Amino acid sequence: MIAWWNxxxxxxxxxxxxxTPPGSPWDFNISGGVGYYLSVTDTTTFTLNGTPLxxxxxxxxxxxxxxxxxxxxxxxx
Numbered sequence: 871m872i873a874w875w876n877x878x879x880x881x882x883x884x885x886x887x888x889x890t891p892p893g894s895p896w897d898f899n900i901s902g903g904v905g906y907y908l909s910v911t912d913t914t915t916f917t918l919n920g921t922p923l924x925x926x927x928x929x930x931x932x933x934x935x936x937x938x939x940x941x942x943x944x945x946x947x
Contacts, residue, residue, distance in 0.1 A: 871909040874898070882907075908935045 873884040883898050890896045900906070914930040928937055 873907045873909075874904055905936055908937060909933060910935065 871884060871886045873882045876883045883896070884890075885897055908930060910930050911932060913932065915927050928935075
C-alpha cells in the first residue's frame, strides 16, 4: 500500500497494489517533493533509478515505511 497526506482534503489518499484499479479515483500521481508512506508484508527492496540521482536502493521492512520521491516527470502509484 502507498499513501500520502492530502492537505487539501484533510485525508490520506491510499493506493493498494493489486486491489485498487489503475486509473480509478483512488489512483494518484507520484509528485516531486511529496512524502509517501509504504506498507509491505515482507522485507522488500525499493529501487529508484533516474537522473540526476544515481541508482538508489532503499530497504523496506514489514509495516509502514516512509520515503520521498523527486522526479522531473509525472509517474503514477
